[in-house]
Amino acid sequence: MSYGxxxxxxxxxxxxxxxxxxxxxxxxxxxxGSLPRESFLHYLKQDYxxxxxxxxxxxxxxxxxxxxxxMRACAATCSALIDGEMQLHVKSCAAEGVDxxxxxxxxxxxxxxxxxxxxxxxxxxxxxxxxxxxxxxxxLGYGEIGTRLMENAENTxxxxxxxxxxxxxxxxxxxxAGALIDDAVRRRLGDTPENSPGWQVLCDRFTTAxxxxxxxxxxxxxx
Amino acid sequence: MSYGxxxxxxxxxxxxxxxxxxxxxxxxxxxxGSLPRESFLHYLKQDYxxxxxxxxxxxxxxxxxxxxxxMRACAATCSALIDGEMQLHVKSCAAEGVDxxxxxxxxxxxxxxxxxxxxxxxxxxxxxxxxxxxxxxxxLGYGEIGTRLMENAENTxxxxxxxxxxxxxxxxxxxxAGALIDDAVRRRLGDTPENSPGWQVLCDRFTTAxxxxxxxxxxxxxx
Amino acid sequence: MSYGxxxxxxxxxxxxxxxxxxxxxxxxxxxxGSLPRESFLHYLKQDYxxxxxxxxxxxxxxxxxxxxxxMRACAATCSALIDGEMQLHVKSCAAEGVDxxxxxxxxxxxxxxxxxxxxxxxxxxxxxxxxxxxxxxxxLGYGEIGTRLMENAENTxxxxxxxxxxxxxxxxxxxxAGALIDDAVRRRLGDTPENSPGWQVLCDRFTTAxxxxxxxxxxxxxx
Amino acid sequence: MSYGxxxxxxxxxxxxxxxxxxxxxxxxxxxxGSLPRESFLHYLKQDYxxxxxxxxxxxxxxxxxxxxxxMRACAATCSALIDGEMQLHVKSCAAEGVDxxxxxxxxxxxxxxxxxxxxxxxxxxxxxxxxxxxxxxxxLGYGEIGTRLMENAENTxxxxxxxxxxxxxxxxxxxxAGALIDDAVRRRLGDTPENSPGWQVLCDRFTTAxxxxxxxxxxxxxx
Numbered sequence: 001m002s003y004g005x006x007x008x009x010x011x012x013x014x015x016x017x018x019x020x021x022x023x024x025x026x027x028x029x030x031x032x033g034s035l036p037r038e039s040f041l042h043y044l045k046q047d048y049x050x051x052x053x054x055x056x057x058x059x060x061x062x063x064x065x066x067x068x069x070x071m072r073a074c075a076a077t078c079s080a081l082i083d084g085e086m087q088l089h090v091k092s093c094a095a096e097g098v099d100x101x102x103x104x105x106x107x108x109x110x111x112x113x114x115x116x117x118x119x120x121x122x123x124x125x126x127x128x129x130x131x132x133x134x135x136x137x138x139x140l141g142y143g144e145i146g147t148r149l150m151e152n153a154e155n156t157x158x159x160x161x162x163x164x165x166x167x168x169x170x171x172x173x174x175x176x177a178g179a180l181i182d183d184a185v186r187r188r189l190g191d192t193p194e195n196s197p198g199w200q201v202l203c204d205r206f207t208t209a210x211x212x213x214x215x216x217x218x219x220x221x222x223x
Numbered sequence: 224m225s226y227g228x229x230x231x232x233x234x235x236x237x238x239x240x241x242x243x244x245x246x247x248x249x250x251x252x253x254x255x256g257s258l259p260r261e262s263f264l265h266y267l268k269q270d271y272x273x274x275x276x277x278x279x280x281x282x283x284x285x286x287x288x289x290x291x292x293x294m295r296a297c298a299a300t301c302s303a304l305i306d307g308e309m310q311l312h313v314k315s316c317a318a319e320g321v322d323x324x325x326x327x328x329x330x331x332x333x334x335x336x337x338x339x340x341x342x343x344x345x346x347x348x349x350x351x352x353x354x355x356x357x358x359x360x361x362x363l364g365y366g367e368i369g370t371r372l373m374e375n376a377e378n379t380x381x382x383x384x385x386x387x388x389x390x391x392x393x394x395x396x397x398x399x400a401g402a403l404i405d406d407a408v409r410r411r412l413g414d415t416p417e418n419s420p421g422w423q424v425l426c427d428r429f430t431t432a433x434x435x436x437x438x439x440x441x442x443x444x445x446x
Numbered sequence: 447m448s449y450g451x452x453x454x455x456x457x458x459x460x461x462x463x464x465x466x467x468x469x470x471x472x473x474x475x476x477x478x479g480s481l482p483r484e485s486f487l488h489y490l491k492q493d494y495x496x497x498x499x500x501x502x503x504x505x506x507x508x509x510x511x512x513x514x515x516x517m518r519a520c521a522a523t524c525s526a527l528i529d530g531e532m533q534l535h536v537k538s539c540a541a542e543g544v545d546x547x548x549x550x551x552x553x554x555x556x557x558x559x560x561x562x563x564x565x566x567x568x569x570x571x572x573x574x575x576x577x578x579x580x581x582x583x584x585x586l587g588y589g590e591i592g593t594r595l596m597e598n599a600e601n602t603x604x605x606x607x608x609x610x611x612x613x614x615x616x617x618x619x620x621x622x623a624g625a626l627i628d629d630a631v632r633r634r635l636g637d638t639p640e641n642s643p644g645w646q647v648l649c650d651r652f653t654t655a656x657x658x659x660x661x662x663x664x665x666x667x668x669x
Numbered sequence: 670m671s672y673g674x675x676x677x678x679x680x681x682x683x684x685x686x687x688x689x690x691x692x693x694x695x696x697x698x699x700x701x702g703s704l705p706r707e708s709f710l711h712y713l714k715q716d717y718x719x720x721x722x723x724x725x726x727x728x729x730x731x732x733x734x735x736x737x738x739x740m741r742a743c744a745a746t747c748s749a750l751i752d753g754e755m756q757l758h759v760k761s762c763a764a765e766g767v768d769x770x771x772x773x774x775x776x777x778x779x780x781x782x783x784x785x786x787x788x789x790x791x792x793x794x795x796x797x798x799x800x801x802x803x804x805x806x807x808x809l810g811y812g813e814i815g816t817r818l819m820e821n822a823e824n825t826x827x828x829x830x831x832x833x834x835x836x837x838x839x840x841x842x843x844x845x846a847g848a849l850i851d852d853a854v855r856r857r858l859g860d861t862p863e864n865s866p867g868w869q870v871l872c873d874r875f876t877t878a879x880x881x882x883x884x885x886x887x888x889x890x891x892x
Binding site: 110118208 | 279331333334336337340341343344347348431434435438
């Protein structure tokens with residue numbers, strides 16, 4: 001459950017916000033199975049739209065990468081979102097009688113717009129690192145939540161969701177993302193990045209994105 | 224109070240959302256003077272941050288313009304926001320004991336982030352017209368609100384605010400913005416733009432930005 | 447060798463520039479085998495750098511797409527460039543004793559910079575269609591050149607290159623790109639896009655990119 | 670003729686390229702009056718197009734700035750280019766019988782496209798500093814050239830041009846740009862920015878832009 005040095009430091013800098021995100025009531029309701037089906041379906045629909053823009057943000061990262069390796073890693077994540085994670089949502093929603101056209105036509109809630117467009121703007125206004133710092137809380141936070149829920153879940157109908165994020169495939173992708181971040185930061189800020197004046201900007205990006213995750217769960221809990 | 228043909232059509236397409244924005248309880252409380260001072264100060268602080276990113280969006284429009292005239296109009300609006308409207312907020316806040324450093328250090332609320340980053344993304348993902356359509360509700364809606372409140376305001380401590388947006392300078396800038404939009408649309412979509420397949424996208428951008436204005440007032444009303 | 451309706455019209459609009467590009471002396475020298483090895487190696491090195499930025503431009507297209515299908519198509523092309531076409535160059539250069547680090551450290555020639563950054567700017571300043579119009583001459587022109595050289599090549603050491611672009615895999619990707627363009631244009635400009643005021647902008651983007659292809663061959667011919 | 674610490678270091682890093690730019694044959698021909706009128710007019714027309722995209726790049730800088738002061742400085746430069754420097758070109762060209770519509774319709778030469786789109790891409794792919802480093806050679810190099818030619822010009826018909834860039838107004842704007850750069854770099858990279866791993870990237874941006882200036886002069890010398 002350790003996804004690299006930078007993640008550890010950024011997570012610490014986010015403090016209570018990180019805990020509020022990873023232990024949100026919505027997460028606990030997935031864990032103990034108390035989440036109403038209606039809320040889960042509402043979450044899936046909003047999350048589908050989230051993933052559209054999150055995939056766009058990983059594509060933006062390709063345009064801001066500094067090495068072929070960085071380009072390849074970001075392009076692979078973008079494709080994995082479009083062809084993998086989004087298709088899981090399509091399948092889950094289809095099982096509930098919601099087809100992909102309805103999914104794509106869902107009205108984006110304000111908290112959803114805020115999060116994805118913030119991440120995209122972090123990329124457009126800043127550099128590759130600022131974009132990675134804004135992308136990290138979702139990618140790695142879901143990994144952390146998945147791991148914890150794998151261990152602690154009760155008798156819950158949301159076991160599929162938990163195994164998606166707590167399972168070995170997603171955990172491997174978190175390890176890769178963490179290594180991408182550590183390498184990218186080291187290349188640009190040196191071996192003690194926390195001493196660079198730019199470090200605080202990265203912590204701020206990570207913390208704001210974490211705060212927007214909390215807002216997303218809150219929105220998800222209120223269909 | 225007519226700011227051009229496109230505005231008229233977009234406003235109509237936004238329907239009830241436009242009314243909810245321009246007649247929001249926050250606006251009515253400015254009009255009749257019932258708005259708590261604390262809410263107004265909170266609004267000014269969030270609106271200062273809004274203007275930072277709104278000025279960035281007008282600068283983005285310069286990079287997407289198709290003629291020197293379009294570039295000049297957008298650059299002038301960007302400068303007017305930085306040197307004019309933002310300075311009014313600085314002055315108003317100073318009078319309440321809040322200096323510019325505190326203003327800039329205010330934590331952005333989610334509804335604020337959602338609105339400005341949505342506008343910026345409309346520009347990055349689309350063309351000049353999509354950006355203008357997302358910029359229009361704020362610029363022209365404030366003009367419409369100002370005009371109405373100039374006529375109907377009661378004994379209110381917020382007369383300065385009303386006269387800023389209802390007064391001749393701001394109204395002239397609205398007329399210019401409306402003409403910029405009409406010219407830009409005609410140049411790209413022809414004389415009956417509403418028959419172009421791209422028209423609906425512009426209506427959607429305008430309506431979503433209007434919906435985000437409603438969220439902004441709601442946030443402003445809850446310090 | 448027909449890659450869709452828009453390509454046919456854009457190609458026609460580019461006129462003599464299209465012929466100058468697809469029948470350039472460099473191409474003829476690949477066909478008849480008279481191209482000096484040194485020029486070919488120089489071309490491969492510059493083209494490797496070209497592909498880096500061309501992949502970035504296809505990633506930018508993902509951020510500007512309007513449907514999941516458009517996103518998927520652009521992301522797949524981006525990945526195919528990074529994992530496929532660029533690796534062919536790496537392999538070809540390795541066979542000549544030039545490793546990937548040397549490739550990446552090659553100094554970009556002015557004509558190369560002009561072309562790729564023009565394409566990227568077409569995307570940043572315009573919409574998805576403007577970007578596609580600037581991407582099309584390279585993708586589809588190579589398909590056309592490959593097809594012609596498959597039929598007409600003489601005894602040439604550059605048969606591998608010819609078979610890469612004239613072969614069925616690349617031809618299929620050209621057919622897909624042509625269909626992506628036709629669908630994207632129809633969705634945004636309707637069934638008679640050439641009557642839209644925005645059509646000329648697309649022709650201009652295509653023609654300028656074609657002109658920059660001519661410059662690229664010229665540069666390739668002078669190591 | 671000193672425009673700040675970073676400029677001094679970047680200029681040194683550019684080495685011979687900086688000399689080739691600031692002492693190019695085109696510059697010497699302005700100085701001694703031997704430049705053919707036709708070349709000068711050709712230069713003015715291409716430079717007009719250059720300024721269009723250079724103003725766009727300064728607008729992009731507004732969207733990437735980190736403080737209100739940085740936003741204001743970049744917005745002011747953008748406006749000064751549109752309303753000042755470009756109008757000088759319009760006036761000079763009008764005196765030669767070339768109106769603004771013809772100016773805007775000039776076909777951009779490859780070297781011109783390469784330079785401006787490279788600067789824009791430095792902004793889109795990097796952060797505020799990378800964009801400033803790519804903007805600096807033009808702004809400050811013209812200041813340095815103007816200063817030198819003020820001292821050494823012979824009997825030349827291009828005295829107006831020399832006085833524009835060697836005169837106090839332009840020199841003041843160079844001093845401001847140099848200070849903007851030093852402040853921006855210090856804020857992001859600390860007091861010894863040359864020890865930061867990111868420093869080399871800035872030197873590379875500056876040097877490549879300088880190299881593209883050399884190409885621009887070469888193009889200007891060949892109508």
